[in-house]
Structure formats: structure tokens, C-alpha cells
Amino acid sequence: MEDHIQQKSWFARNWGWAVPVGGCLTLIVLFFVFLGSLIFGVSELITESAPYQDALFKVNEDEYVVNILGEPIETNGIMNGNLSYKNNTGSADISIPIKGPKGEAQLYVVGTKQNDRWTYKEMYVIIDETDEQIDLLGYQQNEYDNENP
Structure with a gap:
């Protein structure tokens, strides 16, 4: 008889570093999206002047x-x-x-x-x-x- 030991999921084993890294990456991506939107908006205003x-x-x-x-x-x-x-x-x-x-x-x-x-x-x-x-x-x-x- 073989007993199978239930192994923890990847997230359960790595949550200690995955959550902060994921949160930081999300903030970085949102910053660049905001910056791109700002540059595009200003550029659009100038080209229509x-x-x-x-x-x-x-x-x-x-x-x-x-x-x-x-x-x-x-x-x-x-x-x-x-x-x-x-x-x-x-x-x-x-x-x-x-x-x-x-x-x-x-x-x-x-x-x-x-x-x-x-x-x-x-x-x-x-x-x-x-x-x-x-x-x-x-x-x-x-x-x-x-x-x-």
C-alpha cells in the first residue's frame, strides 16, 4: 500500500515572496500605463493646436x-x-x-x-x-x- 502525501501548491509554498513581487510588478505596470496615457494625451493636444x-x-x-x-x-x-x-x-x-x-x-x-x-x-x-x-x-x-x- 502506497500512501500519497498531499504536497502543498506552488502558491502555498512561495506566497512569502510571490505576493510582494506581484504587487510591485502590478504597481510598476500601472505607472507605465498612466505615464503612456499622459504622454499620449498631451501629444494629442499639441498636434491639434x-x-x-x-x-x-x-x-x-x-x-x-x-x-x-x-x-x-x-x-x-x-x-x-x-x-x-x-x-x-x-x-x-x-x-x-x-x-x-x-x-x-x-x-x-x-x-x-x-x-x-x-x-x-x-x-x-x-x-x-x-x-x-x-x-x-x-x-x-x-x-x-x-x-x-
């Missing part, structure tokens, strides 16, 4: 920049700088990395907002390969309604 949209519209309509970078021109990373809103006023001083099939560049925008109208002091592209600076405003109108870039 008027200065960001106006600058991308302007760079895509500039034939000289399109000839250098190729089509389509799209963003190439995370925007840097400051973008602030308070009531009907705001300011922007941002740098947007852009790229096309032929090369990469940085798009710079400096402007202010008053009464739902953005006025841009500077909007230019610096081509990475040659350091050439291309002014996107020129002598054209540099004010935009939020609804019509």
Missing part, C-alpha cells in the same frame, strides 16, 4: 520646401518648446521635426494669440543636411483664424 496645424499647412504649400524634402512631408518625432493658452490669449514657441522622402528638417513657429486669432512672428524651416533656413511667412499675411488656416 492651431500653431501646429498652421505650420504644417504652410510647410506643405511651400514649393521650395517640398522640392527639397519631397512629398509627403510629415512629422518626425516629438515637438519641443512651449505652447500656452489662457482665456482668449496664448503663445507658441515650438519646434517640430519634419521629414520627407528626400530629407529631414526642423520647423520653427513663434506666435501669439489674441481674441481667437494667431499672429506669427516667425515660421521657418531649417534643412538638416545644409542648415539652410527657409522663411515660410515672407511678405504674406501672417494671421490666421482658428477655423481657416
Whole structure:
């Protein structure tokens, strides 16, 4: 006759270290999910902002920049700088990395907002390969309604 001795389960044998490690891993995963959500939310707010949209519209309509970078021109990373809103006023001083099939560049925008109208002091592209600076405003109108870039 053989007696079978009931052996404890894995959890019963290892609960002393499994519970703290499992709890810590859960907190770490939740932290990274929260951090990712925060970064995604802020990124979404920035990419939907008027200065960001106006600058991308302007760079895509500039034939000289399109000839250098190729089509389509799209963003190439995370925007840097400051973008602030308070009531009907705001300011922007941002740098947007852009790229096309032929090369990469940085798009710079400096402007202010008053009464739902953005006025841009500077909007230019610096081509990475040659350091050439291309002014996107020129002598054209540099004010935009939020609804019509």
C-alpha cells in the first residue's frame, strides 16, 4: 500500500515572496500605463493646436520646401518648446521635426494669440543636411483664424 502525501501548491509554498513581487510588478505596470496615457494625451493636444496645424499647412504649400524634402512631408518625432493658452490669449514657441522622402528638417513657429486669432512672428524651416533656413511667412499675411488656416 502506497500512501500519497498531499504536497502543498506552488502558491502555498512561495506566497512569502510571490505576493510582494506581484504587487510591485502590478504597481510598476500601472505607472507605465498612466505615464503612456499622459504622454499620449498631451501629444494629442499639441498636434491639434492651431500653431501646429498652421505650420504644417504652410510647410506643405511651400514649393521650395517640398522640392527639397519631397512629398509627403510629415512629422518626425516629438515637438519641443512651449505652447500656452489662457482665456482668449496664448503663445507658441515650438519646434517640430519634419521629414520627407528626400530629407529631414526642423520647423520653427513663434506666435501669439489674441481674441481667437494667431499672429506669427516667425515660421521657418531649417534643412538638416545644409542648415539652410527657409522663411515660410515672407511678405504674406501672417494671421490666421482658428477655423481657416
